[in-house]
Amino acid sequence: xxxxxxxxxxxxxxxxxxxxxxxxxxxxxxxxxxxxxxxxxxxxxxxxxxxxxxxxxxxxxxxxxxxxxxxxxxxxxxxxxxxxxxxxxxxxxxxxxxxxxxxxxxxxxxxxxxxxxxxxxxxxxxxxxxxxxxxxxxxxxxxxxxxxxxxxxxxxxxxxxxxxxxxxxxxxxxxxxxxxxxxxxxxxxxxxxxxxxxxxxxxxxxxxxxxxxxxxxx
Amino acid sequence: xxxxxxxxxxxxxxxxxxxxxxxxxxxxxxxxxxxxxxxxxxxxxxxxxxxxxxxxxxxxxxxxxxxxxxxxxxxxxxxxxxxxxxxxxxxxxxxxxxxxxxxxxxxxxxxxxxxxxxxxxxxxxxxxxxxxxxxxxxxxxxxxxxxxxxxxxxxxxxxxxxxxxxxxxxxxxxxxxxxxxxxxxxxxxxxxxxxxxxxxxxxxxxxxxxxxxxxxxx
DNA sequence: CGCATAGTTAATCGATTGATAAATTGCGGC
DNA sequence: GCCGCAATTTATCAATCGATTAACTATGCG
Numbered sequence: 001x002x003x004x005x006x007x008x009x010x011x012x013x014x015x016x017x018x019x020x021x022x023x024x025x026x027x028x029x030x031x032x033x034x035x036x037x038x039x040x041x042x043x044x045x046x047x048x049x050x051x052x053x054x055x056x057x058x059x060x061x062x063x064x065x066x067x068x069x070x071x072x073x074x075x076x077x078x079x080x081x082x083x084x085x086x087x088x089x090x091x092x093x094x095x096x097x098x099x100x101x102x103x104x105x106x107x108x109x110x111x112x113x114x115x116x117x118x119x120x121x122x123x124x125x126x127x128x129x130x131x132x133x134x135x136x137x138x139x140x141x142x143x144x145x146x147x148x149x150x151x152x153x154x155x156x157x158x159x160x161x162x163x164x165x166x167x168x169x170x171x172x173x174x175x176x177x178x179x180x181x182x183x184x185x186x187x188x189x190x191x192x193x194x195x196x197x198x199x200x201x202x203x204x205x206x207x208x209x210x211x212x213x214x215x216x217x218x
Numbered sequence: 219x220x221x222x223x224x225x226x227x228x229x230x231x232x233x234x235x236x237x238x239x240x241x242x243x244x245x246x247x248x249x250x251x252x253x254x255x256x257x258x259x260x261x262x263x264x265x266x267x268x269x270x271x272x273x274x275x276x277x278x279x280x281x282x283x284x285x286x287x288x289x290x291x292x293x294x295x296x297x298x299x300x301x302x303x304x305x306x307x308x309x310x311x312x313x314x315x316x317x318x319x320x321x322x323x324x325x326x327x328x329x330x331x332x333x334x335x336x337x338x339x340x341x342x343x344x345x346x347x348x349x350x351x352x353x354x355x356x357x358x359x360x361x362x363x364x365x366x367x368x369x370x371x372x373x374x375x376x377x378x379x380x381x382x383x384x385x386x387x388x389x390x391x392x393x394x395x396x397x398x399x400x401x402x403x404x405x406x407x408x409x410x411x412x413x414x415x416x417x418x419x420x421x422x423x424x425x426x427x428x429x430x431x432x433x434x435x436x
Numbered sequence: 437c438g439c440a441t442a443g444t445t446a447a448t449c450g451a452t453t454g455a456t457a458a459a460t461t462g463c464g465g466c
Numbered sequence: 467g468c469c470g471c472a473a474t475t476t477a478t479c480a481a482t483c484g485a486t487t488a489a490c491t492a493t494g495c496g
Contacts (some may be wrong), residue, residue: 009462009474010461010462010463010472010473010474011473012473013472013473016473016474032250032252032336034250034252036452036453036454037453037454037455038452038453038454046474046475047474047475047476048454048455049455049456049457049474049475049476050473050474050475052454052455052456053473053474056455057454057455058454058455111336114332114336114399115336117395117399117400117401118250118329118332118333118336118399120401122401124399124400124401125400125401125402128396128400128402159405160405160407160410160411160414163405163411163414164414164415164418166389166392166393166396167389167390167392167415167418168389169392170388170389170390170391170392170393170395170396171384171385171386171388171389171392172385172388173388173392174384174385174387174388174389174391174392175384175388177335177388177395178346178384178388181332181335181336181342182335182342182343182346183335183338183340183342183343184343184346187377187378187381189378192378193378193381196378196381196382196426196429196430197382197385199422199425199426199429200382200385200418200419200422200423200425200426201418201422202422203421203422203425203426204417204418204419204420204421204422204423204425205418205422207417207418207421207422208414208417208418208421211414211417212414228442228443228444228491228492228493229443230443231442231443234443254482254483254484255483255484255485256482256483256484264444264445265444265445265446266484266485267444267445267446267485267486267487268443268444268445270484270485270486271442271443271444275484275485276484276485
């Protein structure tokens with residue numbers, strides 16, 4: 001009644017823990033957090049109680065998965081990139097979203113983020129508030145300059161402006177949702193697509209901003 | 219050992235079935251399809267076995283929820299609206315997305331659609347293929363005309379063009395995801411936001427299209 | 437009033453869940 | 467080589483899942 005001989009492999013705690021965490025990320029990304037510990041163990045080729053030697057509860061393992069997935073993906077230099085006026089804003093945005101999609105666009109990140117949002121908590125809210133403060137606000141500040149409008153020091157940023165940055169971001173992120181959640185094909189040439197989308201943004205948004213403020217100030 | 223007197227309410231089968239379906243839509247939208255039948259019954263104020271008098275299995279109830287949510291939301295006149303060249307394209311798109319968001323932007327639709335996508339199946343794929351054929355393709359056809367480019371009869375639609383329509387759509391739909399999945403605030407003035415986004419689209423996309431074809435044909 | 441029909445319920449079953457305790461086995465140090 | 471510790475497994479528990487059965491009770495018809 002023993003396991004198949006030779007299958008039992010004794011790893012160091014560090015190796016085993018890493019194996020469990022990596023497997024859990026993949027597993028929960030696929031089936032959601034209601035996925036069963038027995039099924040996870042089977043995929044890892046270990047027994048279910050062994051999971052509980054490394055993590056006191058399923059909830060703790062999930063918490064660990066969150067941390068592994070969200071930490072270390074953010075590139076602080078993005079914030080400097082956006083405000084580097086030695087390059088055209090269009091070029092900066094293309095670079096930003098090229099790198100952003102390379103960092104974020106993958107099966108595990110997109111699906112775990114969505115499961116996490118549906119579940120509740122406030123993990124997604126916290127993450128996106130950072131995105132807004134570190135990316136969208138500076139982008140809008142730069143947009144003011146490109147559009148020939150007063151700086152944000154003189155005229156505070158309006159929610160309507162922020163929404164235009166959210167819209168650019170949402171259109172791009174929707175690609176990831178299409179691919180990893182709706183299981184639909186997306187362009188092979190992602191970089192080319194980003195170039196076109198950012199080009200449309202640069203051509204259209206400053207005009208809209210001036211249009212908005214002109215109506216607004218009347 | 220009987221239930222509390224007076225609580226028992228006898229409804230006609232039609233009323234009871236409707237009550238169960240409506241409650242199930244709300245319930246599964248909130249917690250996902252792993253939500254338990256006992257909890258659903260409790261929220262409805264009935265006992266769990268009664269669910270099985272109306273639906274042979276949980277899976278059948280879920281199937282019914284799908285049909286209730288997705289059927290009857292699509293407005294066939296949208297397809298005619300897009301190609302009505304007696305009005306400016308910008309006005310047509312604003313009208314379209316005003317109506318589209320009124321029809322689709324609600325808690326149940328957005329969350330059940332997302333749960334359904336994560337679960338797999340092909341419900342989301344089928345729906346979105348309709349959206350592409352009925353909305354995005356005609357929009358791109360109209361864009362050709364606005365941009366002064368050859369009609370789609372002469373030069374077939376390219377995937378890159380379709381992606382620009384997907385991008386507009388994704389940016390707008392991302393608002394719904396922010397609100398009902400990430401639990402973030404979105405603009406109160408949704409119609410005004412749509413006006414600005416569509417304006418940016420009309421200002422930026424034709425330029426990008428000509429830019430794209432110019433590079434392309436070299 | 438009485439009876440049949442049907443809506444509703446309590447009680448329960450077998451399978452599965454997260455989690456635990458105890459037995460087993462692999463590996464490094466002597 | 468073998469000894470001991472710790473990694474891993476077997477066996478199992480209590481709770482909970484979807485689903486079933488049989489009994490209970492409200493309503494309409496005569």
